[in-house]
Amino acid sequence: MRTIVTGASGLLGRHVAEALLAAGHDVLGIDTVAPLGGAWPHATADLADLGSTLQLVRDCDAVVHVAAIPRPTGRAGGEVFRTNVATAYNVVEAAAMAGIKRFVYASSFSVFGYPFFEKTVVPPYLPVDMNHPVGAQDPYGLSKWLGEEIVDAAVRRGAFSAVSIRMPWIQTPQTFFAGVGPRRATADSARDLWAYLDARDAGQGFLRALEWRGEGHLRVLLSAADTFMEEETEALMRRVYPGVALSRPIAGFGSVLDTAHARETIGFAPEHSWRAYQKPETEG
DSSP: OEEEEETTTSHHHHHHHHHHHHTTOEEEEEESSOOSSOSSOEEEOOTTSHHHHHHHSOSOSEEEEOOSOOOSSSSOHHHHHHHHHHHHHHHHHHHHHHTOSEEEEEOOGGGGTTTTOSSOOOOSSBSBOTTSOOOOOSHHHHHHHHHHHHHHHHHHTTSOEEEEEEOOEEEOTTTHHHHHHHHTTSGGGGGGTTOEEEHHHHHHHHHHHHHOOOOSEEEEEOOOSBOSOSSOHHHHHHHHOTTOOBSSOOOTTBOSBOOHHHHHHHOOOOOOOGGGSOOOOOOO
């Protein structure tokens, strides 16, 4: 299957492209910069430009849209929102005009309101599942929700079938301890619901989404099977969210993001945990 992966030079996009290549897909990566060591053909393009997008998103069987500004920090909120929504619209429209049959969209669990809220979001229940209400407050989470709705509009008019994938913080053995390590020692870790996803498992999730045999627009939630914390999950919940009810028990360090729906629909099952990562030796 000839598959276009936008944002293929980034952390998530690179792992998606690698997973698709390993499964036998013919991948074309599109990004604003070339990948470091990528084994797939690359095209440099600004997907906020509809003309360039139309030229590139053609003669393919499927499109995986990963390209986005990945957080609302470090840039003006208007730039994050404008870029993410414009690229989502352009890639969806180009894919529809090209007659592709499957579209996969990289969304975020930020559509629920975590972790970038300004007014505190308290989970209505835990673990979080696909019935959790949408509640984005920030420009990034809002852009991801509107991206899903852009995909949904194309599906409604019969352009293609699609899967939107909601994910928490993407991590690798190389990024985890520098990125997550300091944060989990602070109260802000609760804003993440202590959730993460190994990039290799994310890549497999996108592969499963491409292989989904359903019709319409499926939205799924992916996560690692555990939290990024060293305290057991139910103890964390009692300490941080004492008034939030459990819809089911959570054993040990189990994640508070429920991926049962993703397992049942696309066959997603996370295999990697930070607990098997090798912690780098400290210097000095």
